[in-house]
Amino acid sequence: MIRRIPVPTGKQPPLGGRALFEFEDKSLALFNVDGQLYAIDDSCPHQGASLCGGLLSGRVIQCCAHGLRFDLSSGYLLNSNLVKVRNYPVEIIDDQAFIVLYEEAAP
Numbered sequence: 001m002i003r004r005i006p007v008p009t010g011k012q013p014p015l016g017g018r019a020l021f022e023f024e025d026k027s028l029a030l031f032n033v034d035g036q037l038y039a040i041d042d043s044c045p046h047q048g049a050s051l052c053g054g055l056l057s058g059r060v061i062q063c064c065a066h067g068l069r070f071d072l073s074s075g076y077l078l079n080s081n082l083v084k085v086r087n088y089p090v091e092i093i094d095d096q097a098f099i100v101l102y103e104e105a106a107p
């Protein structure tokens with residue numbers, strides 16, 4: 001099942017910006033890199049630190065806690081395809097940004 005979660009008013013980050021918002025049990029971090037929006041869980045897969053406040057360099061976010069770096073486009077730890085922060089596609093429909101969640105249907 002696909003769900004499109006509208007990004008709340010005021011939470012769509014400007015160019016170079018970032019925003020954090022809560023949706024149900026999720027804390028999502030949204031980044032605007034060169035006009036492209038990227039959404040990830042705001043929880044580092046290492047020990048759960050917030051990634052939203054990390055150091056952003058291009059599409060790479062560096063966790064403030066211990067310095068691991070993740071590619072926002074894939075969610076993967078740099079130079080790894082084993083460790084990953086969950087990332088989400090972002091769609092823009094009529095100037096409204098939506099986070100796209102793919103969820104398994106209940107049995």
Ligand code: FES
Binds near residue numbers: 047063065
């Ligand atoms: S919690 Fe992010 S690198 Fe350790």
